[in-house]
Amino acid sequence: xxxxxxxxxxxxxxxxxxxxxxxxxxxxxxxxxxxxxxxxxxxxxxxxxxxxxxxxxxxxxxxxxxxxxxxxxxxxxxxxxxxxxxxxxxxxxxxxxxxxxxxxxxxxxxxxxxxxxxxxxxxxxxxxxxxxxxxxxxxxxxxxxxxxxxxxxxxxxxxxxxxxxxxxxxxxxxxxxxxxxxxxxxxxxxxxxxxxxxxxxxxxxxxxxxxxxxxxxxxxxxxxxxxxxxxxxxxxxxxxxxxxxxxxxxxxxxxxxxxxxxxxxxxxxxxxxxxxxxxxxxxxxxxxxxxxxxxxxxxxxxxxxxxxxxxxxxxxxxxxxxxxxxxxxxxxxxxxxxxxxxxxxxxxxxxxxxxxxxxxxxxxxxxxxxxxxxxxxxxxxxxxxxxxxxxxxxxxxxxxxxxxxxxxxxxxxxxxxxxxxxxxxxxxxxxxxxxxxxxxxxxxxxxxxxxxxxxxxxxxxxxxxxxxxxxxxxxxxxxxxxxxxxxxx
RNA sequence: GCGUCGAUGGUCUAGAGGUAUGACUUGGGCCUUCCAAGCCCACUGCCCGGGUUCAAAUCCCGGUCGACGCACCA
Numbered sequence: 001x002x003x004x005x006x007x008x009x010x011x012x013x014x015x016x017x018x019x020x021x022x023x024x025x026x027x028x029x030x031x032x033x034x035x036x037x038x039x040x041x042x043x044x045x046x047x048x049x050x051x052x053x054x055x056x057x058x059x060x061x062x063x064x065x066x067x068x069x070x071x072x073x074x075x076x077x078x079x080x081x082x083x084x085x086x087x088x089x090x091x092x093x094x095x096x097x098x099x100x101x102x103x104x105x106x107x108x109x110x111x112x113x114x115x116x117x118x119x120x121x122x123x124x125x126x127x128x129x130x131x132x133x134x135x136x137x138x139x140x141x142x143x144x145x146x147x148x149x150x151x152x153x154x155x156x157x158x159x160x161x162x163x164x165x166x167x168x169x170x171x172x173x174x175x176x177x178x179x180x181x182x183x184x185x186x187x188x189x190x191x192x193x194x195x196x197x198x199x200x201x202x203x204x205x206x207x208x209x210x211x212x213x214x215x216x217x218x219x220x221x222x223x224x225x226x227x228x229x230x231x232x233x234x235x236x237x238x239x240x241x242x243x244x245x246x247x248x249x250x251x252x253x254x255x256x257x258x259x260x261x262x263x264x265x266x267x268x269x270x271x272x273x274x275x276x277x278x279x280x281x282x283x284x285x286x287x288x289x290x291x292x293x294x295x296x297x298x299x300x301x302x303x304x305x306x307x308x309x310x311x312x313x314x315x316x317x318x319x320x321x322x323x324x325x326x327x328x329x330x331x332x333x334x335x336x337x338x339x340x341x342x343x344x345x346x347x348x349x350x351x352x353x354x355x356x357x358x359x360x361x362x363x364x365x366x367x368x369x370x371x372x373x374x375x376x377x378x379x380x381x382x383x384x385x386x387x388x389x390x391x392x393x394x395x396x397x398x399x400x401x402x403x404x405x406x407x408x409x410x411x412x413x414x415x416x417x418x419x420x421x422x423x424x425x426x427x428x429x430x431x432x433x434x435x436x437x438x439x440x441x442x443x444x445x446x447x448x449x450x451x452x453x454x455x456x457x458x459x460x461x462x463x464x465x466x467x468x469x470x471x472x473x474x475x476x477x478x479x480x481x482x483x484x485x486x487x488x489x
Numbered sequence: 490g491c492g493u494c495g496a497u498g499g500u501c502u503a504g505a506g507g508u509a510u511g512a513c514u515u516g517g518g519c520c521u522u523c524c525a526a527g528c529c530c531a532c533u534g535c536c537c538g539g540g541u542u543c544a545a546a547u548c549c550c551g552g553u554c555g556a557c558g559c560a561c562c563a
Contacts, residue, residue, distance in 0.1 A: 032553045086563040191561050291563050439524035
């Protein structure tokens with residue numbers, strides 16, 4: 001056990017750091033905890049917010065508008081979305097080979113295991129949605145009345161966008177294509193949540209829904225901007241490997257330009273916030289692993305030292321599944337009139353009514369946070385000490401800079417506090433520290449990914465310059481206080 | 490959900506029937522003109538519940554949480 005657990009521990013350095021330095025805490029800890037729930041501590045919350053902010057900016061720049069919809073929704077929404085049907089079957093498990101089966105026409109508790117012929121036992125309900133009640137319900141009421149009060153926590157944020165489609169279309173002045181984003185919590189009552197942030201019961205998703213005329217799917221107006229981008233594709237069939245997007249689309253690996261465009265955007269974003277490109281690939285779902293709504297799906301996978309390849313973003317072609325289904329369940333017409341291009345010799349343009357298709361990049365923010373922490377964590381030998389450093393990009397680092405007096409003396413401390421306060425008054429988030437030796441303070445900041453440390457020394461008192469020490473190189477430059485703001489951005 | 494193993498200050502750890510070891514961290518002080526230095530002082534702990542026993546961190550039972558394997562992950 002000793003050797004296994006010490007190996008475990010060294011591989012787990014980032015988990016220990018995240019806990020100790022206030023990034024990530026198991027939820028409900030003082031009550032013994034509950035599996036699948038994590039709280040973000042002060043630094044974790046800052047990091048997460050900065051990642052979300054970077055994501056928001058990225059998609060707003062692409063022309064998307066953000067909306068915010070409810071976490072709780074009535075039963076009908078999930079009847080229409082297909083989640084109720086896909087989630088509430090009873091399940092059985094084979095006592096012998098442990099295979100799991102959904103109860104269906106062919107399989108029930110009294111039957112035999114289709115895999116090995118072993119005895120089956122009930123394994124409860126597969127219901128990944130958390131159920132709740134909306135309003136009061138009297139127990140003696142009939143079943144129909146019960147159903148009326150039945151509500152669920154959303155298992156994805158997307159439905160809130162689909163059910164507002166008409167409003168959104170109108171907001172976009174009845175023109176396709178357009179895109180909508182949402183960042184928010186989603187909930188899935190996982191059977192066995194594990195692996196820190198990888199499988200949570202409550203998690204943050206950032207989803208973008210692109211509505212496009214199906215006839216235009218292979219004609220993205222900005223395809224040229226991204227077509228030469230090289231990506232690592234792993235299709236469900238045939239050879240994978242590094243290809244340009246254009247090649248992938250032309251050879252049919254990627255079925256349309258819209259899907260391809262957004263796959264590239266996913267990689268651009270991930271790279272921008274600091275996920276290393278060589279740890280990223282795009283893997284296509286096999287038909288049997290596809291969600292009920294998807295006609296095609298590509299996962300952006302991150303190569304984790306700890307967990308191997310793991311999904312951090314899914315890019316799905318949902319076709320017209322959601323809009324059509326909500327249209328029929330809600331008895332609403334959500335078709336869109338589009339103009340067809342005028343043909344040779346025709347004087348009148350024809351109009352057609354179509355149901356848009358949806359391309360959906362869906363980001364698991366918590367998994368991305370994990371990937372960022374793991375891939376930016378380094379332990380390196382500096383002299384006799386091990387230096388732990390989080391090489392986070394400036395754009396997402398929880399704290400941009402820390403201000404120190406070189407020595408714990410009043411004249412340096414008061415000057416340092418002055419500089420600290422000056423920076424806090426800008427949008428640059430800084431920290432102040434005067435405890436222990438200067439070296440200790442540098443290392444403390446390295447550990448939490450602070451890119452810069454500003455030190456006030458006696459020279460500062462003479463000429464108003466400070467040293468700025470860079471996290472990754474540990475090199476220092478002298479900078480006038482007045483120029484700090486531009487140096488730190 | 491099943492199986493195996495585990496849980497001791499903030500972190501990591503020693504202890505295998507007599508209420509706990511050490512290191513680091515943290516806080517205070519001294520020292521210190523740039524990378525976890527040194528010295529002094531201080532704080533903090535046996536996952537929860539039940540049982541056995543004069544006595545339980547230690548043994549037994551149950552639970553919770555975690556790691557790993559199987560299954561699950563629309």
